[in-house]
Amino acid sequence: MKKLMIVLLIASLLTSLLTGCFDRREVDELAYVMAIGFDKGKTNILKITFQIAIPKGMGGGGGEEGGGGGGGDKNSMVLSIEAPTLYSAINMANTTVSRQLNTSHAKAVVFSKEMAQQGIDRYIHTLIRSREFRPNMYMVVSRTSAEEFIKSVQPKLEGNPAKYYELTLNSYNYTAFIGNTQLINFYNAASAFYSNPVATLGGVNAFKSSKDFNLNDSTYTEKREKYPQEGDFRAGGITKYGELKTEFMGLAVFDGTKMVGELDGQETSYYLMATGQYNYAYWSIPDPKVEGYFILLNVKQSRKPERKVQMVDGKPNIHLKIRLEADILNIQSGVNYEDLKQLPVLEKSAEDYIKQGLQDMLNKTSKQYHTDICGFGAEEKRKFLTWEEWEKFNWLSRYKDSTFNVDVDLKVRRPGLLIRTIPSPTSEGNMEVQNQ
Amino acid sequence: MNNKVTFGRWETITVLLNSMGIPILLGFPRGMVELGGTAGWLICIYITVLALALFYIISRLYKPFEGMDPLDLGERIAGNAGRIIVGLIFFTHSTFIVSMILREFGEDMKVIALTVSPISFVQLFFITGMIVGAYKGIEAVVRMHSVVVVLISAGVLILVIFVMPFFKFGNIYPILGNGPEKIFGTGFFRVSSFSALIIIYMVFPFIKSHEQFRTAGFWGIGLTGFFMTLVTLTFIGVLPYPISLEQFLPVYQLSRIINVGRFFERIESVFMLLWASAALLYLSFAFIIILRIFQKAFKLPYYRPLILPFAVILFTLSLLPPNVMTALNLEAIFFRSYAWLTTFLFMIILLITARFVSKKEKGRIKT
Amino acid sequence: MVNYIKNLKSLIFFEEPEKIEEFILKESNDEGKAEIKEAQKDSDRTPELKKRDRSIIKKPMSAASGNDSGEEQGENKEKDSNNKHQPSAVKPRENISTSVEENLRYMKDIFTVPDNGDIVIREFEITFKGKPVKAFIILIDGMTDRTVINSNILHPLMILSDKDFKTGEDDIGEFVKSRLLPHNQMKVTEKYQEVIDEINFGGCGLFVDGSKVAFAADVKGWLARGIERPNTELVLRGPQEGFNEILRANTALVRKILKDEDLIVENAKVGKRSKTPCSILYIKDIANESLVEEVKRRVNSIKLDYIIDSGHLEQLLEDDPYMLAPQIIATERPDRVAAALTDGKIAIIMHGSPFALVLPTTNNDLIHAAEDSYIRFPYANLLRCVRILGVFMSLLLPGLYVAITNYHQEMIPTDLLLAIVSAREKVPFPTVVEILIMEVAFELIREAGIRIPGPIGPTLGIIGALILGQAAVAANIVSPILIIIVAVTGIGSFAIPNFSLAYAFRILRFAYILLGASAGFLGITTGLFLQGVWLTAAKSFGVPFMAPFAPKTSGGFSDEFLRPPFWKQETRPDYVNPRDTRKQPKISRVWTQNNSEGDANE
Numbered sequence A: 001m002k003k004l005m006i007v008l009l010i011a012s013l014l015t016s017l018l019t020g021c022f023d024r025r026e027v028d029e030l031a032y033v034m035a036i037g038f039d040k041g042k043t044n045i046l047k048i049t050f051q052i053a054i055p056k057g058m059g060g061g062g063g064e065e066g067g068g069g070g071g072g073d074k075n076s077m078v079l080s081i082e083a084p085t086l087y088s089a090i091n092m093a094n095t096t097v098s099r100q101l102n103t104s105h106a107k108a109v110v111f112s113k114e115m116a117q118q119g120i121d122r123y124i125h126t127l128i129r130s131r132e133f134r135p136n137m138y139m140v141v142s143r144t145s146a147e148e149f150i151k152s153v154q155p156k157l158e159g160n161p162a163k164y165y166e167l168t169l170n171s172y173n174y175t176a177f178i179g180n181t182q183l184i185n186f187y188n189a190a191s192a193f194y195s196n197p198v199a200t201l202g203g204v205n206a207f208k209s210s211k212d213f214n215l216n217d218s219t220y221t222e223k224r225e226k227y228p229q230e231g232d233f234r235a236g237g238i239t240k241y242g243e244l245k246t247e248f249m250g251l252a253v254f255d256g257t258k259m260v261g262e263l264d265g266q267e268t269s270y271y272l273m274a275t276g277q278y279n280y281a282y283w284s285i286p287d288p289k290v291e292g293y294f295i296l297l298n299v300k301q302s303r304k305p306e307r308k309v310q311m312v313d314g315k316p317n318i319h320l321k322i323r324l325e326a327d328i329l330n331i332q333s334g335v336n337y338e339d340l341k342q343l344p345v346l347e348k349s350a351e352d353y354i355k356q357g358l359q360d361m362l363n364k365t366s367k368q369y370h371t372d373i374c375g376f377g378a379e380e381k382r383k384f385l386t387w388e389e390w391e392k393f394n395w396l397s398r399y400k401d402s403t404f405n406v407d408v409d410l411k412v413r414r415p416g417l418l419i420r421t422i423p424s425p426t427s428e429g430n431m432e433v434q435n436q
Numbered sequence B: 001m002n003n004k005v006t007f008g009r010w011e012t013i014t015v016l017l018n019s020m021g022i023p024i025l026l027g028f029p030r031g032m033v034e035l036g037g038t039a040g041w042l043i044c045i046y047i048t049v050l051a052l053a054l055f056y057i058i059s060r061l062y063k064p065f066e067g068m069d070p071l072d073l074g075e076r077i078a079g080n081a082g083r084i085i086v087g088l089i090f091f092t093h094s095t096f097i098v099s100m101i102l103r104e105f106g107e108d109m110k111v112i113a114l115t116v117s118p119i120s121f122v123q124l125f126f127i128t129g130m131i132v133g134a135y136k137g138i139e140a141v142v143r144m145h146s147v148v149v150v151l152i153s154a155g156v157l158i159l160v161i162f163v164m165p166f167f168k169f170g171n172i173y174p175i176l177g178n179g180p181e182k183i184f185g186t187g188f189f190r191v192s193s194f195s196a197l198i199i200i201y202m203v204f205p206f207i208k209s210h211e212q213f214r215t216a217g218f219w220g221i222g223l224t225g226f227f228m229t230l231v232t233l234t235f236i237g238v239l240p241y242p243i244s245l246e247q248f249l250p251v252y253q254l255s256r257i258i259n260v261g262r263f264f265e266r267i268e269s270v271f272m273l274l275w276a277s278a279a280l281l282y283l284s285f286a287f288i289i290i291l292r293i294f295q296k297a298f299k300l301p302y303y304r305p306l307i308l309p310f311a312v313i314l315f316t317l318s319l320l321p322p323n324v325m326t327a328l329n330l331e332a333i334f335f336r337s338y339a340w341l342t343t344f345l346f347m348i349i350l351l352i353t354a355r356f357v358s359k360k361e362k363g364r365i366k367t
Numbered sequence C: 001m002v003n004y005i006k007n008l009k010s011l012i013f014f015e016e017p018e019k020i021e022e023f024i025l026k027e028s029n030d031e032g033k034a035e036i037k038e039a040q041k042d043s044d045r046t047p048e049l050k051k052r053d054r055s056i057i058k059k060p061m062s063a064a065s066g067n068d069s070g071e072e073q074g075e076n077k078e079k080d081s082n083n084k085h086q087p088s089a090v091k092p093r094e095n096i097s098t099s100v101e102e103n104l105r106y107m108k109d110i111f112t113v114p115d116n117g118d119i120v121i122r123e124f125e126i127t128f129k130g131k132p133v134k135a136f137i138i139l140i141d142g143m144t145d146r147t148v149i150n151s152n153i154l155h156p157l158m159i160l161s162d163k164d165f166k167t168g169e170d171d172i173g174e175f176v177k178s179r180l181l182p183h184n185q186m187k188v189t190e191k192y193q194e195v196i197d198e199i200n201f202g203g204c205g206l207f208v209d210g211s212k213v214a215f216a217a218d219v220k221g222w223l224a225r226g227i228e229r230p231n232t233e234l235v236l237r238g239p240q241e242g243f244n245e246i247l248r249a250n251t252a253l254v255r256k257i258l259k260d261e262d263l264i265v266e267n268a269k270v271g272k273r274s275k276t277p278c279s280i281l282y283i284k285d286i287a288n289e290s291l292v293e294e295v296k297r298r299v300n301s302i303k304l305d306y307i308i309d310s311g312h313l314e315q316l317l318e319d320d321p322y323m324l325a326p327q328i329i330a331t332e333r334p335d336r337v338a339a340a341l342t343d344g345k346i347a348i349i350m351h352g353s354p355f356a357l358v359l360p361t362t363n364n365d366l367i368h369a370a371e372d373s374y375i376r377f378p379y380a381n382l383l384r385c386v387r388i389l390g391v392f393m394s395l396l397l398p399g400l401y402v403a404i405t406n407y408h409q410e411m412i413p414t415d416l417l418l419a420i421v422s423a424r425e426k427v428p429f430p431t432v433v434e435i436l437i438m439e440v441a442f443e444l445i446r447e448a449g450i451r452i453p454g455p456i457g458p459t460l461g462i463i464g465a466l467i468l469g470q471a472a473v474a475a476n477i478v479s480p481i482l483i484i485i486v487a488v489t490g491i492g493s494f495a496i497p498n499f500s501l502a503y504a505f506r507i508l509r510f511a512y513i514l515l516g517a518s519a520g521f522l523g524i525t526t527g528l529f530l531q532g533v534w535l536t537a538a539k540s541f542g543v544p545f546m547a548p549f550a551p552k553t554s555g556g557f558s559d560e561f562l563r564p565p566f567w568k569q570e571t572r573p574d575y576v577n578p579r580d581t582r583k584q585p586k587i588s589r590v591w592t593q594n595n596s597e598g599d600a601n602e
Helices: A002-019 A086-093 A113-118 A121-129 A146-152 A161-168 A183-191 A265-275 A343-369 A377-381 A387-393 A395-401 B009-025 B028-065 B070-112 B119-136 B138-166 B180-202 B210-238 B250-257 B268-297 B304-318 B324-366 C002-012 C047-058 C075-080 C100-111 C146-158 C172-180 C192-200 C247-257 C289-301 C310-317 C334-342 C377-407 C414-424 C431-451 C456-474 C480-494 C499-537
Strands: A030-040 A046-053 A076-083 A100-102 A108-112 A138-142 A198-204 A246-255 A258-263 A280-286 A294-301 A306-312 A315-331 A403-414 C119-128 C131-140 C186-189 C203-208 C214-218 C263-270 C276-283 C329-331 C346-350 C356-359
Touching (some): A030 A076, A030 A113, A046 A086, A046 A161, A086 A121, A113 A138, A113 A246, A138 A183, A183 A198, A280 A343, A315 A395, A343 A395, A343 A403, A387 A395, B009 B268, B028 B324, B070 B180, B070 B304, B119 B304, B138 B268, B180 B324, B210 B250, B268 C499, C100 C203, C247 C276, C289 C310, C289 C346, C310 C329, C431 C480, C431 C499, C480 C499
Parallel strands (some): A030 A100, A315 A403
Antiparallel strands (some): A198 A246, A246 A258, C203 C214
């Protein structure tokens, strides 16, 4: 018996060693794709762009190579191929790339706006079906071509583009200018019968130098404001100049898997608030008492939003209650809002400001884009007993008729290190602001 | 010598949990969603209650037959012929399931990690485990269960905890999914998911008492039901209804989603360890049960000479379906519609007949 | 050729196994649960004997070689064979003759006296009832204590026998024993063999004319190592003495700790020629009686010529010689032996070996260190966790590394992956070869470090590993991350308290590397499963090896994976089925009770 056991073990080990190793691939025999771009092809259906990490450039802390200093060292290469499908592109890429392409570390899928507007259903399914593509890749819609966008991703702080994608696309936690648009979230929202998906809007900065700055792409005029706030931009149009060309701001709004519109940074914040994904961000609220001054707040969402849907005459009436907390970062005007009597004034103005923005954003998505990106359908769905009824109800076609009832409750909690602001006295002697 | 081997209650429970819970790691949650839509988890609760009720009936009927497995019952009813018939029924039942599950696990591993390897190579590992397990005997395999199943269960719980950030309560509505008639009507046949319960009948000779048989059965069904409900609920909550229909491997898909920070992601390969160990445990134990049934049915003195030929037979059977879809379909039809016939209905009939026969015999002795 | 075919045949065809009743540890009848089965039914034929019989049948020996392999033959036959001990044509005799001349001649023959240089024979005369009686003592020089012989044996016999004794015995033997010899350990016997055995073991034989008995005085006095610190099981806290090579010193060390008259030290002899004395230690009212029987049966049934160390004995006693994990603990520490004895286990101490064997052993015992119970329980638990980590690292880390880098690249965080890739850029070998090279190199350093003489050893270990690793990286033979893996693995294996287990893991590690290379995690899981089944199926003296985890044993024995506070360890391990399961009462710290002062005396 013992002999049999041993022979069996050896035999199985041998067979596995002799015939085995089918799937064995050394780490250095693979080329790791960091980002995949989809464009319309000139000669073919698709133009696929791969961003492949170059491990040599990052070669660890070894003393010899260290120099570089982020200068000429390239840490990724970009490859564009025109092909009918994604997999044919991968195949074709390996005619020139020495290592087998492996997409298991891809961090971002970039669709050009043009592609997105035509619908990306079939490509999404490719990405979901294969085990190599990660469900937590980020969905990005580039306002320029995907190829150009990926080419422009040349991180300066990070050793490799993967980290750049991961960190920047996670920044919604503290900027609220983009959404959490992992592939799986996108796919879930796109296929469920109660919501529509969004993707992060990416773009390549248009300005060659800081002298070229203009506000052609800013949305502040739509909002009837005099000058743009920090969120009144979309990726690509931000008045910014620097070594980093790429930027992420705003959301691409989809109906099904067809892109129908864009949201700017601030609208994205409202979207995050309405869905409860908002974490915290800095806000500049116009001072209610002094024109041209701002009150800077660090606004957090204290609780999940309360969302209710009522059907009135077959039209959805949506109640949304947002609860926020804020810390004061600065009061430029020096008005003593910290005072308990003045505080409600500040809170009220901030509430109104946010409420107005929310209302505008919701109206825009429902009336203009006809898409329920905030997933209010989930609330209505609860009232149904069976799936059949719900499917017949066809929420997504009714959403465009919905009316919104937004309520914002903002409480200022902490004043920062200063408990009151005393404006510096000037030669004119008076503290002018106090008087008003 | 075999009769000296006894299992404790804990060991029996873990064996039951693993054997009945194995579909959870395969397509079970998807199957529930296919039937019940968003209410798939309700079916789980429903069939758990059903299984508990059926098992209650069976355990009541089993009372006078302590320590007897179905083969003994068959012998009691109709002598050698009875034993062989019952044995063959259970033998076919188990062989079919085991070969299908062997194939499914092989295919899963292939899809998950070993995409290029031939299926026979992947299955070779499972077969090796089965053979060695069978050689080392039922005792060792059962004892393995008592430790490893705990780890597997913990792993499943960890999985559930880590996908919680993706869980959306809205996804489980509408609460009744595809409608009550589907849940409670067609859903009844899904009690077949507990078909692995036959192993508790088969290991009754090893269990110390009827009392222990009963508690182990209840706990096993209860725990399995708990995990079924939990995983199905998580599955529906994380992947909204129409999408959940698409997934080949629900639990694997769930584990793929996990990401906690930049470091703790892409850990589905770790769950492969869970899959493979659950599969190895299940397959080797079921293999031993098959061998035992055969040995007992034909009153063979040893089962060890059967190991190699039977392993080859199972291996061949498992390779018969031409593709995954056929294998899934076969398993689905069987598990969904017919398996309960052997596990519950046939067992109840068998027990009632055995009772009847033994009463008659008693009567005859008295008169 | 025929052998190969036979082997092949035995692989394919099924041979009906012989029915050997397996030893199963029954519950002790003192536990009041189950009746005790009489130890062994086929006691006349032990399994060991049977195996040997079979081996005889398998390869019949030629007549010429037959007599050389004496171990296989019965005792009588061997005594008859005169040509066995080539120089001694002496006819073995049983009973001591009354004639001192004859005795002298016989002893000289037995010990081959003129040739054998260290045999000392001293002839002299005793005065018995006024008449001189011839006598002689025989002893082995160097093994005996000269002063004791001079003052306690020769002096009274030669000088004091002249004294006028008030009462006179008729028999000279009786007279010598009760009047003349003031030595404390005297053996009186009529058999030659017993005297010879004593002499061989540092005794002094005394033959007196006219007496039909001979005397053997225990005057052992050889040089031995003193009691030193144990070399392999070092502790920070706890007793620092270790066993040495002297049997009685060792048993005394244990007795010194367990001041208990129920501690039984049973004697046994192993080795037909070496006749190495062994002691089987157990506590009478704790150890399970069938276990004691089984141990005695196994020890007494061992038939071989020489046995040198308890390492030999371990290999002869263990249940499954093919299992990699040790099934008997060898320990140098008397306190550890004592602790095991109080748990109902059995220890075997062998003369000439500083390692006592403790059995039965479970997997759990192998990862416990002596120190664990001496330090406070939170510290001990930290150590245990670290140790378990070490065990897993030493077993699996290289295998996992190969599996992950070759099959599951997606698991590695991207930054780390790219670092690994760039480090491997210039390495020409596949990861498996790379890791095998390093593991083999490491094993070499380890082995050389032990064999190298004196103080160079540890230096070689550290410097060798450092320089070799550095050079291998510089030469692009291995990647730097691999050095970390191998080093951590090595460190992990040093954290295993039982060095036999560490050996086992060092072997298994290579299996896991190969399995990891053949199918990634699937291979490793299969490996773990096979190892698990193997371990759970194993038994050490009827106790399942994986107890108390698999099977789970009931009862409150709690020193399992983690250790509760000492006062909570109320029961003995259930799996050894001790006669008395309770170690301490429910409340052992009586002072915590209010009325403690009153109870203190109870």
